Amino acid sequence: MIIFYDGHCPLCRKEMAHLQRYDKSRYIQFEDIQQDDFSERFSTLDWNALNNSIHVQQEDGTMLSGLDATHAAWKAVGKGWLYAPLRWPVVRPVADKAYTLFARHRYKISYWLTGKKRGCDKGFDRDTHL
Numbered sequence: 001m002i003i004f005y006d007g008h009c010p011l012c013r014k015e016m017a018h019l020q021r022y023d024k025s026r027y028i029q030f031e032d033i034q035q036d037d038f039s040e041r042f043s044t045l046d047w048n049a050l051n052n053s054i055h056v057q058q059e060d061g062t063m064l065s066g067l068d069a070t071h072a073a074w075k076a077v078g079k080g081w082l083y084a085p086l087r088w089p090v091v092r093p094v095a096d097k098a099y100t101l102f103a104r105h106r107y108k109i110s111y112w113l114t115g116k117k118r119g120c121d122k123g124f125d126r127d128t129h130l
Contacts, residue, residue, distance in 0.1 A: 003073050004045075004055040007032030009106045010116035012054070015070075022077035053103050067092075067099050 003019070006012045016030055031038070033050045049055070049065075056069035064072050071083040086095040102109060107118040 007034040010110040
């Protein structure tokens with residue numbers, strides 16, 4: 001499984017660090033779409049789409065986005081129950097709209113919640129906890 005995330009977003013980096021801690025088997029490959037060589041390494045993917053929403057590419061090549069991607073990643077490390085309620089039919093439409101708003105304004109929300117601005121000074125590294 002490959003998870004594509006925005007390494008300039010403080011909240012996104014924080015979630016990837018938490019996810020990595022639970023990924024004891026190193027099942028997930030973490031890919032920061034902000035890395036200089038990203039477009040070269042993943043030339044067939046639409047960078048703008050990846051920048052608009054978190055994405056997961058499953059082993060069979062299926063691409064998931066938004067909360068479906070987040071749920072799949074957490075499920076892969078045995079913590080899917082954290083996001084499962086957001087996939088329930090009654091909650092799903094509202095949760096998806098809220099996620100879309102979050103993704104669109106993630107830098108501002110990250111700053112409000114963490115005090116950290118959008119930045120490329122410290123990306124996520126699998127072997128480095130943020």
